[in-house]
Amino acid sequence: MSEICTAGTEAKRDCQVTVTRAKSIEIKIDTTNRNLLVAGIRAVVEETVAALGVKGARVDVVDSGALDYVVSARVEAALRMAIHELEVEPLAVKRNPTARDRLRRTRLYAPGNNPRLLVGIELHNADCVLLDLEDSVPPAEKYAARILVKHLLAALRFPEVWVRINPLDTYGRDDLAEVLRAQPHGVCLPKAEFAASINELDEELTRLEGEYGIPQGSTHIMPIIETAKGLLHCEGVAAANKRVVILAFGAEDFTRDLGAKRTQESLLFARSMIVASAKASEVQASDTVYPNVEDEEGLIAEARLARDLGFDGKGVINPRQIEPIHAVFSPSEQEIEQARRIVAAAEEAETQGIGAIAIGGKMIDRPVLKRAQRTLKLAGLIEKGGAQ
Amino acid sequence: MKNTLGREVPESLGKRELRPFKGAFATTPAGRKAARPQKTVRPGENKVISSLEEAIAATGLSDGMTISFHHSFRQGDKVVNQVVDACARMGIKDLRIFPTALFPVHEPLIEHIKSGVISRIEGSMNGPVGAFVSEGGKLKQPAVLRSHGGRWRTVEAGDVKIDVAFIAASQADSYGNATGIKGKTPCGPILFSAVDAMYADKTVVVTNDLAPYPVFPFEIQQGWTDYVVTVDEIGDPESIASGTLRITRSPTRLRIARFAAAAVKASGYFKDGFNFQGGAGGISLAATKFVGEEMEKAGIVGGFAMGGGTRLLVDILRGGLVHTVLDGQAFDLAAIDSLREDQNHVLMDPGHYANYDSRGCATYMLDAAFLGATEVDLDFNVNVNTHSDGLLLHGIGGHQDVAAGAKMTVITVPTLRGRLPVITDRVTTVTTPGEVVDVIVTERGIAINPNREDLSERFRAAGLPVRELEAIKQEADELIRPLRKPVFGDEVIALIEWRDGTVIDTVRRVTRWK
Numbered sequence: 001m002s003e004i005c006t007a008g009t010e011a012k013r014d015c016q017v018t019v020t021r022a023k024s025i026e027i028k029i030d031t032t033n034r035n036l037l038v039a040g041i042r043a044v045v046e047e048t049v050a051a052l053g054v055k056g057a058r059v060d061v062v063d064s065g066a067l068d069y070v071v072s073a074r075v076e077a078a079l080r081m082a083i084h085e086l087e088v089e090p091l092a093v094k095r096n097p098t099a100r101d102r103l104r105r106t107r108l109y110a111p112g113n114n115p116r117l118l119v120g121i122e123l124h125n126a127d128c129v130l131l132d133l134e135d136s137v138p139p140a141e142k143y144a145a146r147i148l149v150k151h152l153l154a155a156l157r158f159p160e161v162w163v164r165i166n167p168l169d170t171y172g173r174d175d176l177a178e179v180l181r182a183q184p185h186g187v188c189l190p191k192a193e194f195a196a197s198i199n200e201l202d203e204e205l206t207r208l209e210g211e212y213g214i215p216q217g218s219t220h221i222m223p224i225i226e227t228a229k230g231l232l233h234c235e236g237v238a239a240a241n242k243r244v245v246i247l248a249f250g251a252e253d254f255t256r257d258l259g260a261k262r263t264q265e266s267l268l269f270a271r272s273m274i275v276a277s278a279k280a281s282e283v284q285a286s287d288t289v290y291p292n293v294e295d296e297e298g299l300i301a302e303a304r305l306a307r308d309l310g311f312d313g314k315g316v317i318n319p320r321q322i323e324p325i326h327a328v329f330s331p332s333e334q335e336i337e338q339a340r341r342i343v344a345a346a347e348e349a350e351t352q353g354i355g356a357i358a359i360g361g362k363m364i365d366r367p368v369l370k371r372a373q374r375t376l377k378l379a380g381l382i383e384k385g386g387a388q
Numbered sequence: 389m390k391n392t393l394g395r396e397v398p399e400s401l402g403k404r405e406l407r408p409f410k411g412a413f414a415t416t417p418a419g420r421k422a423a424r425p426q427k428t429v430r431p432g433e434n435k436v437i438s439s440l441e442e443a444i445a446a447t448g449l450s451d452g453m454t455i456s457f458h459h460s461f462r463q464g465d466k467v468v469n470q471v472v473d474a475c476a477r478m479g480i481k482d483l484r485i486f487p488t489a490l491f492p493v494h495e496p497l498i499e500h501i502k503s504g505v506i507s508r509i510e511g512s513m514n515g516p517v518g519a520f521v522s523e524g525g526k527l528k529q530p531a532v533l534r535s536h537g538g539r540w541r542t543v544e545a546g547d548v549k550i551d552v553a554f555i556a557a558s559q560a561d562s563y564g565n566a567t568g569i570k571g572k573t574p575c576g577p578i579l580f581s582a583v584d585a586m587y588a589d590k591t592v593v594v595t596n597d598l599a600p601y602p603v604f605p606f607e608i609q610q611g612w613t614d615y616v617v618t619v620d621e622i623g624d625p626e627s628i629a630s631g632t633l634r635i636t637r638s639p640t641r642l643r644i645a646r647f648a649a650a651a652v653k654a655s656g657y658f659k660d661g662f663n664f665q666g667g668a669g670g671i672s673l674a675a676t677k678f679v680g681e682e683m684e685k686a687g688i689v690g691g692f693a694m695g696g697g698t699r700l701l702v703d704i705l706r707g708g709l710v711h712t713v714l715d716g717q718a719f720d721l722a723a724i725d726s727l728r729e730d731q732n733h734v735l736m737d738p739g740h741y742a743n744y745d746s747r748g749c750a751t752y753m754l755d756a757a758f759l760g761a762t763e764v765d766l767d768f769n770v771n772v773n774t775h776s777d778g779l780l781l782h783g784i785g786g787h788q789d790v791a792a793g794a795k796m797t798v799i800t801v802p803t804l805r806g807r808l809p810v811i812t813d814r815v816t817t818v819t820t821p822g823e824v825v826d827v828i829v830t831e832r833g834i835a836i837n838p839n840r841e842d843l844s845e846r847f848r849a850a851g852l853p854v855r856e857l858e859a860i861k862q863e864a865d866e867l868i869r870p871l872r873k874p875v876f877g878d879e880v881i882a883l884i885e886w887r888d889g890t891v892i893d894t895v896r897r898v899t900r901w902k
């Protein structure tokens with residue numbers, strides 16, 4: 001055992017756990033409202049220690065209002081830093097795989113090592129939540145972050161939850177090995193540049209799915225295109241593997257890579273290229289985040305542009321951006337009504353055995369019908385999800 | 389004896405017989421109001437005294453008597469401590485203090501309780517004094533907590549007889565007219581003390597700004613005032629905003645506020661002439677802001693908004709979204725400036741806004757109100773007084789009065805505060821009964837009191853996330869292990885009065901944990 005290992009901080013909603021050498025299990029807990037809380041925290045600590053099979057350690061917990069999953073994560077991180085040879089089991093998670101073409105109007109980013117900012121992250125009606133282990137987590141915190149994300153995945157329920165791992169040539173493989181133990185719906189690969197790296201990720205996922213008893217092939221991939229190289233290869237990236245269900249755009253890194261300034265014009269080529277590549281492989285496309293949280297008008301304008309270009313959704317950095325984006329990417333009453341008419345006409349044509357579909361003398365071709373069906377499907381999904 | 393909420397309450401407090409709570413509007417007062425002794429002041433008589441000690445001596449204050457204060461300076465108050473210190477120096481003991489509320493700044497009173505200068509407290513306790521009293525055995529009699537309206541009522545009814553009222557006034561004249569919205573250190577309205585001034589045997593105005601006659605508005609009137617004392621300092625107006633007045637930035641809390649505003653919009657009350665109470669807590673403040681935005685969008689002009697006055701309500705008034713703001717107290721300096729300058733921003737005393745034993749309350753004219761809670765339970769009962777560990781830490785404020793009056797009372801709470809659950813099976817202390825609570829809004833959904841089926845239909849039609857309170861509770865409880873529970877003994881620390889003077893609950897001393 002190493003001498004002293006610490007995980008977590010004394011920030012609000014976190015807890016700091018320090019593990020030191022001891023012959024038996026000794027647990028010391030410091031918290032506000034001692035009388036009310038100590039027993040519950042102790043139970044969580046004891047269970048975590050037992051699950052890891054640790055027989056001797058002194059565990060000091062300084063709690064600042066952490067939820068149970070945060071306590072578990074911090075205890076596990078500190079113990080594993082201290083005792084390297086511990087056996088770690090997958091967590092008991094029951095997650096139903098999600099459909100390839102489900103509603104993905106928003107992907108909400110959440111920093112993977114900040115318990116305070118993770119509170120209530122499951123509640124904001126984002127179509128996808130992305131727990132981030134990459135840019136928002138400094139290297140020294142990656143270890144604790146992936147364990148926190150794992151416990152969060154097991155504790156909370158989401159319509160669809162993803163983990164943004166680090167690139168495979170940095171911390172990505174360790175991220176995968178950890179978070180797959182709690183079976184996210186998908187994995188988001190930043191700075192995707194080649195079909196080969198998607199397939200590499202696929203192999204790793206297949207191996208881990210086998211090891212952890214996850215249905216083979218059920219974990220989705222979301223490549224993020226955010227470099228010049230990635231953009232030039234994005235057709236291949238989208239087509240690389242059937243796990244890829246959505247292609248995302250990251251404009252911040254992209255403009256930096258190009259030495260470009262972020263304007264609607266400077267991003268137009270990349271956006272169009274990404275949408276075309278995605279659609280060619282029957283994959284969804286999700287636009288970049290809008291960084292100015294205060295500017296709702298700008299957000300809506302950019303979301304409309306993305307929608308008109310063919311994107312299915314957009315990234316979100318603050319929950320208050322969700323509602324405006326959902327409004328933009330949800331079909332309007334008129335669109336739904338028009339789609340109903342088209343689909344009804346198609347059914348009518350089919351029962352009558354007529355090849356051509358027409359409404360009011362105007363011919364409807366196949367892509368229009370397909371789009372109408374998609375509109376109705378979205379409308380149905382939105383209604384079911386109680387979207388706000 | 390047990391009241392109708394099943395809470396065990398004592399039959400008497402000292403010599404005063406107590407009545408158990410029977411229902412929000414169950415009691416009917418009888419008899420006549422109490423009154424102070426007659427007195428006349430002839431032309432030319434002087435009321436000004438230059439030290440607190442002399443004033444105390446002049447009032448004849450002695451052992452066992454009752455003194456009262458207001459809390460308009462909130463955390464910035466300097467009068468309560470000065471007066472009690474002076475009493476202690478003069479050897480007076482066994483006092484009952486009857487403040488509208490105490491704040492953490494009044495922590496020095498703990499020493500006076502220990503030394504016997506203070507032996508009873510009837511009034512709200514926010515912070516250390518409440519925690520100290522909760523430990524038990526320190527006061528001769530349980531403390532009594534009342535709402536704003538309940539306190540006014542109890543004085544008029546003679547349940548509490550005030551011997552000497554000490555009233556901090558940021559400006560007063562030598563004849564005893566006084567106000568809190570003018571002077572060197574304005575603290576906002578001091579009308580909470582109007583009932584003290586009218587009913588106390590002796591009324592002493594304490595000011596640091598003696599101005600030429602007449603000082604107005606006549607919040608405290610010359611005809612009520614026995615003495616005017618000048619002191620160097622009465623309080624720090626910068627501290628009246630006790631830290632509660634920032635609109636929350638937490639996405640979870642903003643979500644609650646948005647739900648609350650959407651609930652108001654869908655309630656059926658949201659139309660021209662709509663009257664509402666704005667809160668001062670982070671969530672209520674945000675909800676009030678969002679309601680204002682919705683009014684603007686919908687082109688609705690409200691009737692009146694009710695404070696605690698805040699900059700936000702001032703903006704709503706100036707923006708033409710309401711005709712009138714009614715304020716009994718001010719929570720920031722912008723509200724005080726507005727009260728002085730804008731004739732549609734109106735001072736209001738607690739008798740006018742909240743007194744059960746009266747011929748009408750402003751709260752009864754409210755359509756919607758946002759209120760907070762430390763705990764709520766599955767019967768929609770609300771606790772604002774104690775924490776889950778049984779410590780007495782907060783006053784009632786206007787909670788009962790507003791909840792009882794508003795057509796739709798909305799409690800805005802997160803389901804968890806850190807590891808502490810807010811929704812419980814049974815609140816530690818009942819402050820406000822579930823029968824007057826219509827809606828509980830959390831970040832996990834909106835629960836509607838079963839007696840408001842009408843609201844349920846409207847909310848569902850508007851697409852709001854209406855859920856059973858129990859389902860919301862269960863979802864939050866899954867994130868934390870159950871807490872240990874305090875076991876309460878027989879010793880009663882405090883009585884919680886309902887606004888009609890009946891006892892709705894008691895706070896008891898914690899004996900052990902299970």
